Amino acid sequence: MATVEFVPNQQQTEQITAHVLWMTTGLSCEGDSVAMTSATNPSLEDIIQGIIPGMPRVVIHNQVVAYEVGQEYIQAWYDAEQGKLDPFVLIVEGSLGNEKINGEGHWTGFGVNPADGQPITTNAWVDRLANKAAAVVAIGTCATYGGIPAMKNNPTGAMGLPDYLGWKWRSRAGLPVVCIPGCPAQPDNMTEVLLYLVLHLGGLAPAPELDDQLRPKWLFGRTVHESCNRAGFYEEGNFATEYGSDHRCLVKLGCEGPVVKCNVPVRGWVNGIGGCPNVGGICMACTMPGFPDNYMPFMDEAPKAKTTQIPAQYIYGPLYRWARGWEIRHNGDKEPAWRHNRNELTTGYQPKNYARKGA
Amino acid sequence: MATIEQPTERKVVVKEMSWDPITRIVGSLGIHTEIDFTNQHVLKCYSTSMVFRGFDIFMKGIDPRDAHFITSRICGICGDNHCTCSCLNQNMAYGVKPPKLGDYAYNLAESADFMFDHAIFNDCMANVDFCEQMVKETNPTLLKTAEQTPAPHGDIHGYKTIAEIMRALNPFTGSFYLETLQVARYTREMYCLFGGRHTHPSTIMPGGVSADITHQTCTDYYVRLMRYIEYAKRTVPMHDDLYDFFLEQLPGYDMVGYRDTDLICWGCFDDPEYVDYSYRGMTEWGRHRYITPGLVFKGELVSTDLVEINLAIRILLGSSYFDDWSSEETFVDKDPLGNAVDKRHPWNKVTLPRPQKRDWADKYSWVVSPRMYDKRNDSYVACDTGGGPFARQWVTAKAGLVDIGYLKATGTSLQMVLPRTASMPEMELEWKIPEKSNAIERDRARSYHQAYSALVGLHCLEKALVEIRAGRTKSWNSFTVPSEAVSVGFHEAARGVLSHHMVIREGKIANYQPYPPTPWNANPRDVYGTPGPYEDAVQNTPIFEENGPETFKGVDIMRAVRSFDPCLPCGVHMYTGAGRVRKVQHRPTGLS
Numbered sequence: 008m009a010t011v012e013f014v015p016n017q018q019q020t021e022q023i024t025a026h027v028l029w030m031t032t033g034l035s036c037e038g039d040s041v042a043m044t045s046a047t048n049p050s051l052e053d054i055i056q057g058i059i060p061g062m063p064r065v066v067i068h069n070q071v072v073a074y075e076v077g078q079e080y081i082q083a084w085y086d087a088e089q090g091k092l093d094p095f096v097l098i099v100e101g102s103l104g105n106e107k108i109n110g111e112g113h114w115t116g117f118g119v120n121p122a123d124g125q126p127i128t129t130n131a132w133v134d135r136l137a138n139k140a141a142a143v144v145a146i147g148t149c150a151t152y153g154g155i156p157a158m159k160n161n162p163t164g165a166m167g168l169p170d171y172l173g174w175k176w177r178s179r180a181g182l183p184v185v186c187i188p189g190c191p192a193q194p195d196n197m198t199e200v201l202l203y204l205v206l207h208l209g210g211l212a213p214a215p216e217l218d219d220q221l222r223p224k225w226l227f228g229r230t231v232h233e234s235c236n237r238a239g240f241y242e243e244g245n246f247a248t249e250y251g252s253d254h255r256c257l258v259k260l261g262c263e264g265p266v267v268k269c270n271v272p273v274r275g276w277v278n279g280i281g282g283c284p285n286v287g288g289i290c291m292a293c294t295m296p297g298f299p300d301n302y303m304p305f306m307d308e309a310p311k312a313k314t315t316q317i318p319a320q321y322i323y324g325p326l327y328r329w330a331r332g333w334e335i336r337h338n339g340d341k342e343p344a345w346r347h348n349r350n351e352l353t354t355g356y357q358p359k360n361y362a363r364k365g366a
Numbered sequence: 367m368a369t370i371e372q373p374t375e376r377k378v379v380v381k382e383m384s385w386d387p388i389t390r391i392v393g394s395l396g397i398h399t400e401i402d403f404t405n406q407h408v409l410k411c412y413s414t415s416m417v418f419r420g421f422d423i424f425m426k427g428i429d430p431r432d433a434h435f436i437t438s439r440i441c442g443i444c445g446d447n448h449c450t451c452s453c454l455n456q457n458m459a460y461g462v463k464p465p466k467l468g469d470y471a472y473n474l475a476e477s478a479d480f481m482f483d484h485a486i487f488n489d490c491m492a493n494v495d496f497c498e499q500m501v502k503e504t505n506p507t508l509l510k511t512a513e514q515t516p517a518p519h520g521d522i523h524g525y526k527t528i529a530e531i532m533r534a535l536n537p538f539t540g541s542f543y544l545e546t547l548q549v550a551r552y553t554r555e556m557y558c559l560f561g562g563r564h565t566h567p568s569t570i571m572p573g574g575v576s577a578d579i580t581h582q583t584c585t586d587y588y589v590r591l592m593r594y595i596e597y598a599k600r601t602v603p604m605h606d607d608l609y610d611f612f613l614e615q616l617p618g619y620d621m622v623g624y625r626d627t628d629l630i631c632w633g634c635f636d637d638p639e640y641v642d643y644s645y646r647g648m649t650e651w652g653r654h655r656y657i658t659p660g661l662v663f664k665g666e667l668v669s670t671d672l673v674e675i676n677l678a679i680r681i682l683l684g685s686s687y688f689d690d691w692s693s694e695e696t697f698v699d700k701d702p703l704g705n706a707v708d709k710r711h712p713w714n715k716v717t718l719p720r721p722q723k724r725d726w727a728d729k730y731s732w733v734v735s736p737r738m739y740d741k742r743n744d745s746y747v748a749c750d751t752g753g754g755p756f757a758r759q760w761v762t763a764k765a766g767l768v769d770i771g772y773l774k775a776t777g778t779s780l781q782m783v784l785p786r787t788a789s790m791p792e793m794e795l796e797w798k799i800p801e802k803s804n805a806i807e808r809d810r811a812r813s814y815h816q817a818y819s820a821l822v823g824l825h826c827l828e829k830a831l832v833e834i835r836a837g838r839t840k841s842w843n844s845f846t847v848p849s850e851a852v853s854v855g856f857h858e859a860a861r862g863v864l865s866h867h868m869v870i871r872e873g874k875i876a877n878y879q880p881y882p883p884t885p886w887n888a889n890p891r892d893v894y895g896t897p898g899p900y901e902d903a904v905q906n907t908p909i910f911e912e913n914g915p916e917t918f919k920g921v922d923i924m925r926a927v928r929s930f931d932p933c934l935p936c937g938v939h940m941y942t943g944a945g946r947v948r949k950v951q952h953r954p955t956g957l958s
Contacts, residue, residue, distance in 0.1 A: 074537050299432075
């Protein structure tokens with residue numbers, strides 16, 4: 008029997024082995040790696056086991072799940088440096104400290120230099136590998152834009168990967184740093200982009216389309232508010248006044264949803280369950296380049312938000328609410344008159360062969 | 367005829383071995399050792415972490431209401447524990463008590479987190495050290511025995527031999543490993559029902575919880591919880607079989623990861639009937655927690671009083687890349703009850719980083735060295751958290767204060783009754799305080815703690831449903847931030863004690879000091895030369911691995927370290943291949 012090819016050149020693309028070097032040793036909490044283990048679309052094992060026809064074989068090197076320890080684990084980084092792993096995707100999790108300001112010390116390291124016994128900084132690994140990688144991905148807001156370790160008054164001079172490599176930097180295949188922000192990044196956003204890039208390396212998908220902040224457009228094209236299940240309350244000027252059982256729009260309690268690009272309201276958190284506003288949490292803008300400084304204190308309404316919130320609450324919102332309430336009471340909640348159990352049929356149908364009971 | 371033999375010289379080979387990064391944990395940890403391969407034991411161990419971010423520095427001057435959002439980002443696996451701890455801390459500072467439903471929601475979220483965390487860490491990280499592939503590479507003889515050894519509880523968990531259990535734990539192919547990955551997802555769904563997201567929640571707040579909690583929330587939680595309880599019924603006997611096999615087949619294995627029983631547990635899961643979050647009432651409400659706080663020196667439970675425990679905490683330096691703060695400002699000299707507060711207490715700690723070269727003889731880690739002050743003999747004790755469950759269960763069992771029917775502390779044990787589930791009948795479990803604090807018992811306690819956490823979840827769910835059915839759906843109370851306050855949050859991360867100490871001045875944070883479990887466990891030698899618990903436990907570890915120095919994997923050391931469930935957002939690496947020969951000693955061994 009001839010082998011059917013489900014995608015073009017399936018035999019060849021499945022022969023490719025793509026390595027993923029996932030560095031967790033930026034200034035990070037490893038929350039992205041931990042969150043990645045909860046992804047379901049696709050899951051980690053879906054990627055490793057090759058769930059899509061034609062996808063190249065994927066070997067993931069990530070220290071949260073790795074079987075190997077120490078030198079056996081870190082060998083892949085040396086192999087990649089020497090060109091023995093090709094193609095490979097370099098993922099960086101965590102921001103990069105400014106290692107130019109700390110003398111002989113380090114802010115964050117990965118592995119030890121055999122020559123002098125000192126840690127090799129994560130920045131040094133980025134220098135060694137970024138230009139050899141087929142694609143470079145920044146995962147989580149720390150790696151994409153700096154995030155929490157890069158807050159005002161931080162002692163390490165932390166920055167995101169594009170700040171470090173330069174926003175105009177391109178990989179040898181011409182790709183900019185692919186940024187998947189979020190604190191942590193939404194689990195499926197990470198695995199889906201990873202799967203997409205692997206398909207791209209196999210020639211099965213075009214390069215991912217990114218916006219000016221290097222985010223994949225299909226994931227970060229809409230604001231939280233544009234897909235929030237509480238947005239209807241905003242339209243009707245109906246705002247929650249306390250956290251918890253008050254299920255109305257949270258904007259007055261600090262929600263930044265109208266001005267934050269993020270798909271969590273659509274995707275939920277784990278397997279569609281959860282997600283900030285979906286269960287009653289304010290959006291704290293954790294996917295944004297300005298996070299966290301531009302949004303603190305988180306529990307207060309943003310001053311600029313009042314310009315649209317006040318008209319909604321006092322001008323058009325009450326009108327919409329009244330009109331829709333009237334419509335529900337006088338039309339939607341009314342059943343048509345022909346639904347009854349009387350001794351007659353009033354639906355409009357004219358029966359020819361019916362007989363009354365007992366007739 | 368008697369013969370007199372000449373004294374012979376025996377060569378003692380000592381090698382430096384390093385593992386950096388240590389994988390299958392969260393964070394950056396390196397373990398550097400000197401191993402005596404002739405006598406098969408570890409001589410020296412140094413634990414190091416290479417990451418510094420400086421949370422306590424950049425949190426100065428911010429609005430205290432941001433503290434839970436920011437501190438959650440300290441850790442990627444216990445971020446929600448930090449968030450919750452910060453909320454308990456802020457509740458004390460603001461004098462706010464959530465409605466009961468809010469208190470139960472804190473507990474429901476956190477018990478789901480423990481169910482998740484203990485499952486994924488045990489069977490997708492730590493127990494990979496006990497899987498078939500690993501045992502084949504390190505103790506092939508033992509694997510042969512395992513093939514022939516029937517599993518005593520095989521009728522419950524379904525694996526006929528010990529080797530079958532080991533095979534089930536092989537990464538990405540073993541059935542139990544793969545099942546646990548799934549379990550670690552639906553338990554996080556449970557978390558998200560109340561917390562919004564895992565691991566950095568969006569709904570856990572000071573004053574309560576901002577999740578909109580309805581019947582549906584509880585139904586979604588309930589069905590997953592019962593699925594988990596059924597999983598726990600198979601998990602606990604399976605782990606018992608596996609660990610008992612190691613203890614029986616390798617005599618002396620109870621010394622792997624052994625150290626004195628010096629334990630700390632801050633307790634968690636407050637009872638809404640008692641907790642008011644005040645410092646004044648902390649001794650009393652602390653003892654009503656569903657996990658009892660306690661301080662254990664040399665196997666003796668010396669206190670269950672959170673105020674006394676608070677005052678005994680000291681932060682020491684010695685081998686860390688920080689400058690001393692003794693000439694800096696003192697924030698708190700008396701606690702809210704008028705007790706004296708030490709300069710080395712977290713309330714008075716000032717973080718002064720000094721990056722420098724790593725030097726094993728001097729400074730070699732970004733982790734500081736917390737100690738418990740023992741006033742009886744004026745000493746500083748390096749207590750550990752037993753990876754969380756070991757200390758929690760040890761203290762709770764010993765104190766004998768917890769009794770919620772299906773969960774009872776007896777003074778020597780914990781008795782648990784797991785209800786009937788879809789395909790398994792009711793089951794009773796009993797965890798007894800073990801004689802030793804070692805790697806196997808830490809791992810075993812973690813397994814029993816999966817059941818314990820599920821029962822706390824079940825109890826709180828039933829109580830939450832009472833509130834909802836009575837129409838009491840409010841889960842948050844408002845508060846105002848005072849201009850001055852001194853407060854503390856005591857909580858448990860999955861892997862052990864977690865405290866947040868805060869000083870508020872002029873309505874802003876003047877000092878914020880979070881102490882997670884890992885500084886307690888992974889710390890380097892302190893100023894008195896006392897090694898940290900990982901170092902101490904590894905130094906006591908005998909080597910059972912069958913490989914010689916050339917192919918040495920260090921699996922016994924890995925089991926010792928991973929039993930503490932490290933989360934350094936750290937690692938241990940083998941950087942010199944087969945190991946650098948540190949020294950070759952020639953010692954006369956006398957008459958043979």
